[in-house]
Amino acid sequence: MLKIISLETPANFSFKYTVGSHGWSDLPPFVLDEETGHLSYVFTDGKSGNSVSARISDGGGKLDIEIPQADFDRDKLIADVRHIFRLDDDLNDFYTAIANSNGLAWVANANAGRLLRSATVFEDLVKTLCTTNCSWALTRKMTLNLVEKIGLPAADGKKAFPTPEALGKVSEDFFRSEIRAGYRSPFFVELAESVAGSRLDPESWLRSELPTAELKKEIKSIKGIGDYAAENLLKLLGRYDGLALDSWLRGQFYKKHNREKVCADKKIEKHYRKFGVWQGLAMWCDMTEKWFDEKV
């Protein structure tokens, strides 16, 4: 039985700009239908622990969530959707911070700035680890392997992202040979075992009152997570003090603001410092402005 839940969105919410905000909609268990614009995702049900496949679409002032089954934890599903689409994020301060920057005027006009995230911080952490030191194609392959080979299937066969418990049972050899994680394999094993064994609780970072620098230090204590990965995850936690510089972002900055010449990171940091705690989001929007002409 098909069930549809409608969820009201904030006035300054854009489905298109949230789904296309970065590469996450390209990574399983997200599936973006390029023709219809529908975004699919496989949730973990709060009651049974089973996987629940859902399709989410833009309802104009609301999100329409289609679930192909009747029995599921409605409150958990809604909480997950609110988290994924950042419906409770207040971006008014961000729009104020960039109001006098001509190059970023489009952001508030388009209601952009919400960065899509996964249903759990653990999933975002693992995916971020999959983005380190490799091409996007390899990131996608590792994520696909994790979902297809360890994820729990929903009734329609689509699979959810594996839980920490499921990942914690996987050997380092399996990560190498089946997931193609290479040298990251022992990092995945250690991370999954820490979370499954309750020695590490990534979800608690959402509520953490630690200053960002302290929280970053804690995140960086995880093997395989360096400056870029920690700052990228912090952005998904709603903290934008860091730029999360990687080779792509640096390259885009050189093109747009430095006459295609390489420069030190300090120059990039100086360029965005005026945006204060919003500098990471300001830079990301600045570098991805053209995406929406080309991609969406």
Add this chain to the structure above:
DNA sequence: GCGTCCAGGTCTACC
């Protein structure tokens, strides 16, 4: 088809 080179971010050892 095979071998070589390179890009990508982090870790460790060393200065």
Add this chain to the structure above:
DNA sequence: GGTAGACCTGGACGC
């Protein structure tokens, strides 16, 4: 604190 080399995969390239 800064730097060099290793880690591993996949793509590009030359033969």
